Amino acid sequence: MEDIVLDIRGQICPACLLITLREINNSKLQLKRRETRLVVRTDHRDATRTIPGAVFAMGYDVNVVKKGGYYEITLEYKNG
Amino acid sequence: MGKMSSGTASLIAEDEKRDIYKSNERLKRYIRDKVNQLLTVMGTRPLNTEELDDDTLLDLDPIGIIALSFEQVLEHLKETNKKLRIAKDQLQAVFDTAGVCISIVDPELRIVNCNEKQKELLVSGNKEVIGHYCYEVYCGKDSPTLDCPAIETIETGRPVFIREVKKKGRNFQIVTSPLKDIDGNVIGVIEVSIDVTEKKKAEEGMRQAEKLAAIGLLAAGIAHEINNPLGNILGYAKLLMRESDISVGQREKLEVIVEQAKRGNEIVRGLLDFSRQSRPAFASVSMNEVILKALKSLSNQIDRQGIKLVTNLTKIPMVEGDPKQIEQVVVNLLLNSIQAIEDMTDRTISIETGYTDSGVEVRVIDNGHGIPEEILPRIFDPFFTTKPVGKGVGLGLSICLGIIKDHDGSIHVESEKGKGSKFSFHIPAMSA
Numbered sequence: 001m002e003d004i005v006l007d008i009r010g011q012i013c014p015a016c017l018l019i020t021l022r023e024i025n026n027s028k029l030q031l032k033r034r035e036t037r038l039v040v041r042t043d044h045r046d047a048t049r050t051i052p053g054a055v056f057a058m059g060y061d062v063n064v065v066k067k068g069g070y071y072e073i074t075l076e077y078k079n080g
Numbered sequence: 081m082g083k084m085s086s087g088t089a090s091l092i093a094e095d096e097k098r099d100i101y102k103s104n105e106r107l108k109r110y111i112r113d114k115v116n117q118l119l120t121v122m123g124t125r126p127l128n129t130e131e132l133d134d135d136t137l138l139d140l141d142p143i144g145i146i147a148l149s150f151e152q153v154l155e156h157l158k159e160t161n162k163k164l165r166i167a168k169d170q171l172q173a174v175f176d177t178a179g180v181c182i183s184i185v186d187p188e189l190r191i192v193n194c195n196e197k198q199k200e201l202l203v204s205g206n207k208e209v210i211g212h213y214c215y216e217v218y219c220g221k222d223s224p225t226l227d228c229p230a231i232e233t234i235e236t237g238r239p240v241f242i243r244e245v246k247k248k249g250r251n252f253q254i255v256t257s258p259l260k261d262i263d264g265n266v267i268g269v270i271e272v273s274i275d276v277t278e279k280k281k282a283e284e285g286m287r288q289a290e291k292l293a294a295i296g297l298l299a300a301g302i303a304h305e306i307n308n309p310l311g312n313i314l315g316y317a318k319l320l321m322r323e324s325d326i327s328v329g330q331r332e333k334l335e336v337i338v339e340q341a342k343r344g345n346e347i348v349r350g351l352l353d354f355s356r357q358s359r360p361a362f363a364s365v366s367m368n369e370v371i372l373k374a375l376k377s378l379s380n381q382i383d384r385q386g387i388k389l390v391t392n393l394t395k396i397p398m399v400e401g402d403p404k405q406i407e408q409v410v411v412n413l414l415l416n417s418i419q420a421i422e423d424m425t426d427r428t429i430s431i432e433t434g435y436t437d438s439g440v441e442v443r444v445i446d447n448g449h450g451i452p453e454e455i456l457p458r459i460f461d462p463f464f465t466t467k468p469v470g471k472g473v474g475l476g477l478s479i480c481l482g483i484i485k486d487h488d489g490s491i492h493v494e495s496e497k498g499k500g501s502k503f504s505f506h507i508p509a510m511s512a
């Protein structure tokens with residue numbers, strides 16, 4: 001299982017949430033079949049709050065890890 | 081003029097541009113507002129205006145993205161709903177098939193839910209229970225008792241265990257546990273009641289069996305010790321009676337000695353029977369034949385007292401047992417019936433056989449004086465008798481009980497003072 005990595009570091013990307021949502025939409029099937037996870041790397045602290053808030057209702061588990069100078073948010077579809 | 085008009089034309093175009101610009105701005109604001117609104121609905125916070133300029137926002141097609149995300153939210157909701165329903169059904173099934181009674185009540189003790197077992201054992205008839213007070217429905221009271229465990233649980237927030245309580249004629253153990261909300265407030269009580277009636281009966285049976293065994297041992301010891309001196313008394317009394325030079329008065333007194341010694345002998349034999357030191361000799365037994373033999377040995381008494389005897393012996397399987405001992409059971413039951421109808425004008429004893437799930441059944445029914453409720457629990461106790469000295473020792477039924485236990489059977493009595501008695505016992509049938 002290979003993770004889909006969405007690296008939106010460095011860029012001024014206040015739309016992190018929307019971009020993440022778009023990626024989830026695009027990779028919906030693989031994610032839901034649990035063939036992959038989505039790993040988002042961002043240096044926007046806000047994103048660690050907004051992304052979990054939005055994807056939880058869609059059935060994803062979110063794990064946030066603070067790495068060197070950025071955050072790594074891992075989204076995984078939970079079944080059951 | 082032309083210049084003027086051209087100037088006017090360009091002025092209109094400027095106006096139009098401004099209008100278009102304005103309405104564009106309005107639209108962008110609208111889209112931003114809606115995006116933010118949608119994001120809030122999804123459970124997250126709005127986007128920062130300074131950080132995301134309008135053009136980037138529009139390029140992203142935010143409403144399109146969120147629409148698709150909503151689709152996923154809906155799918156997830158549907159799946160969750162389905163899972164929840166399955167889980168609820170499973171829980172309900174567990175709730176309903178649990179071997180214990182479960183009921184949930186609110187802090188005012190109104191019933192919120194109760195399972196099938198609870199209804200079966202603690203609700204009379206097909207009464208509606210939800211919304212009614214638990215003390216009314218389950219305890220048959222107008223107000224909760226002082227030691228109500230549910231109230232204690234509501235007050236303390238802790239579970240309460242009650243070792244034994246009698247409700248609706250059965251014995252229960254009860255555990256009440258608090259039902260709490262997320263903040264830890266008690267919002268109800270789960271009452272679990274376990275029916276221990278049968279267990280209790282079994283324990284009492286055990287105690288009875290132990291008591292019988294202890295008394296049996298003692299009785300056997302005493303009987304042996306008494307047998308010898310009794311034999312001597314009887315022997316010497318008989319010897320004396322053979323002497324020719326005793327007076328009539330002396331002879332009469334000797335007769336009393338012999339009679340009483342014989343009676344003592346009988347009691348000793350009863351004691352030995354009761355302790356049954358002799359091992360049962362098991363064989364294949366026809367219950368009907370055993371009964372006929374018992375009736376024959378009592379036929380003199382039955383005839384003499386003008387008793388109407390009704391026999392109804394049906395075709396039944398053989399049982400495995402000791403025919404002598406089973407006969408003794410039948411004789412003891414018949415003797416009790418004969419004694420119970422002595423003072424009646426209309427005297428009937430019925431003896432019947434049948435076949436049930438528990439095996440071969442024998443019923444001895446009389447229309448005698450019956451047994452008062454308060455002594456019913458004691459009639460199988462050794463030495464319990466209501467008969468005058470010389471008439472009963474109180475061993476008959478305890479001997480019956482012991483023999484039937486040895487045969488893996490059971491004995492029951494139904495009786496009411498003044499209405500006669502029905503004794504029935506079961507012995508497992510032999511498998512064909």
Ligand SMILES: Nc1ncnc2c1ncn2[C@@H]1O[C@H](COP(=O)(O)OP(=O)(O)OP(=O)(O)O)[C@@H](O)[C@H]1O
Pocket residue numbers: 412416417420446448449450451459460464465466467471472473474475476477478500501
């Ligand atoms: N058929 C019956 N009708 C009314 N009372 C009965 C009947 N059978 C038993 N009882 C009651 O149960 C008591 C105990 O019976 P049980 O046979 O054990 O002793 P008993 O008859 O008194 O004495 P024993 O059988 O040793 O001569 C009796 O004294 C009597 O009060």
Ligand SMILES: [Mg+2]
Pocket residue numbers: 412415416472475476477
């Ligand atoms: Mg008796």
